[in-house]
Amino acid sequence: MRMRLGLLTVALLAFVACSAPPKRTTTASAPPAPAASGALEPAPQGALQVAFLDVGQGDSALVSFPNGKTMLIDGGETDQGVALVGKLRRLGVQQIDWLVATHPHSDHIGGLIAVLNAFPVGEVWDIGMPFESPVYRDFLLAARRAKSPSGERPRFRVVRRGLTLEPAPNVRLSVLAPSDPLLQGTRSDPNNNSLVLRIDAPGGSFLFTGDLEREGRRRLYESRPNLRADVLKVAHHGAENGTDRAFLNRVNPAAAVIPVGAGNRYGHPHRETLALLQGRRVYRTDLHGDIVMRLNTDRKLQITTTRRPPTQATASAKPAPTVGAVIGNRNSKVYHTPDCSQLPKPANQLRFRSAREAERAGYRPHKCVQGE
Ligand SMILES: [Zn+2]
Numbered sequence: 001m002r003m004r005l006g007l008l009t010v011a012l013l014a015f016v017a018c019s020a021p022p023k024r025t026t027t028a029s030a031p032p033a034p035a036a037s038g039a040l041e042p043a044p045q046g047a048l049q050v051a052f053l054d055v056g057q058g059d060s061a062l063v064s065f066p067n068g069k070t071m072l073i074d075g076g077e078t079d080q081g082v083a084l085v086g087k088l089r090r091l092g093v094q095q096i097d098w099l100v101a102t103h104p105h106s107d108h109i110g111g112l113i114a115v116l117n118a119f120p121v122g123e124v125w126d127i128g129m130p131f132e133s134p135v136y137r138d139f140l141l142a143a144r145r146a147k148s149p150s151g152e153r154p155r156f157r158v159v160r161r162g163l164t165l166e167p168a169p170n171v172r173l174s175v176l177a178p179s180d181p182l183l184q185g186t187r188s189d190p191n192n193n194s195l196v197l198r199i200d201a202p203g204g205s206f207l208f209t210g211d212l213e214r215e216g217r218r219r220l221y222e223s224r225p226n227l228r229a230d231v232l233k234v235a236h237h238g239a240e241n242g243t244d245r246a247f248l249n250r251v252n253p254a255a256a257v258i259p260v261g262a263g264n265r266y267g268h269p270h271r272e273t274l275a276l277l278q279g280r281r282v283y284r285t286d287l288h289g290d291i292v293m294r295l296n297t298d299r300k301l302q303i304t305t306t307r308r309p310p311t312q313a314t315a316s317a318k319p320a321p322t323v324g325a326v327i328g329n330r331n332s333k334v335y336h337t338p339d340c341s342q343l344p345k346p347a348n349q350l351r352f353r354s355a356r357e358a359e360r361a362g363y364r365p366h367k368c369v370q371g372e
């Protein structure tokens, strides 16, 4: 959806004006300029562009390097695949040099299946964690059947901390997690073993965190990596367990991007995360649509979004959302999504505004709640 420049600029100024200036301890690059309106279009020659794509409740970002090479990090759910391929074409993609699956949850890898069928792919990066799901199986199958630019199979790589790459001159990419052995017995092993990577380019740096949660962060700190980045892809769709103050202090981003679907069943992004991010520029795919961050040769970060976010006034005037609601069973203390086929009898139903609220009340998720 395109929009008029005037409207968006006013909205963004209102949005930014409600926040204190970001606290920054380094002078690595200039803070990002306010966003202007934009549609998805190819990155100009010599620019590094990161397009955080709106794939509903899921995660996807296309990195276009200054030399024209591309990296796709995650791809949303399977039903987003066709739309994702369309967006990649609008971004000028003809091949994907590196296709990265941060972890095997469907809201990250589902859409990658259509991408593997549509474009030549150079390498597929995966964490190689044993994981049983039809979507992951289809993803592995698609990776095996895909074609590389040279007409062979893409190289399939199980990636670990320590891998570095120079995808374009003066651009450095480093994998910070996971490390061996993979974590086990955490709240969500796929999330906590998420592939974490950073990209450093002249003028700016980006940190991608997948769905990393508390245990994964603790493991990440052990190797004392440089986490400081200008732009943070907020972990786990803004869930409370994906971000804490200590982590934000280490990253100290000027801008944060939350990939999240409107009215999702998990109540993402959580209020606590938004409170922690106050004072920084926050972009959300449910409000801003696709968010394109471009580092031009002048080394300034230019941000455009495809949708106008609601102003603070309209946002706060909205009634409390009920769309993320879940339904608890008073007897079994299990909660379900409203569309679950095994809902409790109406007399035993108890409605919660979010999964988090249900868990705070001591309820456990039914298998219909995947928590991805
Ligand atoms: Zn996810």
Ligand SMILES: [Zn+2]
Pocket: 103, 105, 190, 191, 211, 371, 372
């Ligand atoms: Zn996940």
